[in-house]
Amino acid sequence: MRWSVRLLVLLWLGVAACTRASGPRPPDIAYGKDPCAECGMIISDPRFAAAYVTRDGQARLFDDIGDMVVYHRKHSEDVAVFYVHDYETRAWIDATHAFFVSSPRVHSPMGYGLAAFSDRSRAEAFAREHGGEVKDWARLLQETQPPHGAHSHP
Secondary structure (H helix, E strand, O other): OHHHHHHHHHHHHHHHHHHHHOOOOOOOOOOOOOEOOOOOOEOOOOOOOEEEEEOOOOEEEEOOHHHHHHHHHHHOOOEEEEEEEEOOOOOEEEHHHOEEEEOOOOOOOOOOOEEEEOOHHHHHHHHHHHOOEEEOHHHHHHHOOOOOOOOOOO
16 A cells, blocks of 8 residues: 555655646647727637746737737837737647748738648648748747838837
């Protein structure tokens, strides 16, 4: 019986260590209620919703991937993790590992025309079908500009 108690204690310590090491988790978004931190519009489409969590635990929510990039550029917060939704599965993914399709035929909420994918081959197929270009996170951060005629609200 003594070995089973030790085993349970070791398992509990392992789970506790993994939980602490996992870091920030994607924030919950109340679709149809939560506003975008950049433009103030209500977040309603999970395919385009994005978020980041700062190192001090603050979550910022966005209705469009492009709004997240622009907001981050303006505010330069110390971000722990950037999150985007996979366009097809709607699962949260770390934006630094995502593949982004930029296409004028992608009708995102604020007109940036960006869709994220967790898999490069799915992103490439989508880009071929929608006349777009595949970009990684670093390139997206460098190149994303507000769409022509877009107005953001502080």
